[in-house]
Amino acid sequence: MIAKLKELLRESLGAPADGEAGGGHDLRLATAALLLEMARADRDETEQERRAAGAVLARHFALEQGAAEALLARADSSLEHTVSLYEFTRVLNDTLSPEERREVVRLVAEVAASDGVFDKHEQHLLSKLADLLHLRRAEYATIRASVLRSTDALD
Template sequence: MPSALKQLASKLFSTPAEQDKEQAGLDDVQLAAAVLMVEVARADFSEDAVERRAVEAELRSAFGLDEGQVARLMQAASRRADEAVSLHRFVATINDSLSYADKLDVLTQLWRVAYADGELDKHEEHLMRRFSDMLHIPHRDWIQRKLSVAPE
């Protein structure tokens, strides 16, 4: 099948989220991490500017992205989080792609987002515990990472 025809078929039969990913040139791991961060920011039922800036800062720092790339990633992650029935596929992407040390780094980034507004909501902590379990991170490492970013 000619290349142009393949591209047309791909666009016709792909979901809007898949099209966003292709257009923005997003990496699966970046998108998965961003979706989890967006979910943590939303867990306390108030998505404020402080938490949004924290997510953006973590994405810039972790992946070396510029402002435009971060904006596209945030838009795609927010859309994916809105559409997601389950977060398991995002966690599976991280589990399949990252080493244990890298997964600990993701957990630390998630904790920074959870504490961005200066307090830890019970819903944020519950979600962090679920993510830690799904990432196969033992409780001692979960606590260690939590304490490393918690305000004094």
Template sequence: MLDKIQRFFQQTLADPGNDTDTSTATLELATAALLFEVARADYHLDERELALLREQLGRRFSLDAAALDELMQLAGEEAEQAVDHYQFVSLIKQHYGYASRCELVRMMWTLALADGEAHHLEEHRIRRLADLLHVSHSDFIRTKLQAQDAASEG
């Protein structure tokens, strides 16, 4: 399985223009892996977080159940195996505009709050990823407040 993931990234990063579908699939995997990183940052994968992650990915990428299952599995494995976030972050920065990167940070906050608490390790991970994604501190705070407001309403 790890070989499959590595080939997937190597093919796309070696020739980013080779295939739109592959590029999109890799972008989906990069996004899912970063979100998965946030969900597991506190060393506890809560069922509410996993359910929300699945919902977020399905909504964002309009995936059917089988594709969503595969994406969740690959993202979990990739997040477990990754030494750093460079491959994910660089791909996202290349394909997402600033507003989309802010939306991704908001999704991270929503995911971190899904279990009813914002663990300090989750906040640290989101802050680090927001910095790597070149999301300003003010937008980092704005997305956090948006997610907290949504969590308190729902």
């Protein structure tokens, strides 16, 4: 019975079955969770940030907007049941190249800046994610500066 419950939970959260490697589906869920966590970083998830997270997902993974919204809903559920971002960053570290991980950090920064404000909580989370994804400080700084320039977000 516990095995069935675990399997149901695994399916609902999009986690791989025992022995499976993280596939594209898990990669999308992990990315969506990080985008959503950034939208909440300043303790004020705005509709603009939520829409930006959906748009980033749709664009990056070539999803229809409805599919991106469904993925965000699943990520929301996953975040409720987790105590750490490590489980999401682990999937990305195990699956993506360094260049692809830099792109994920750029996408997360884009969500942070989407409301025109890049506050200290968002900066801290972005720095933490960059560390968890094994980016060098210089890479993080370059990504952050690039996103700030492109969106004219305030500090």
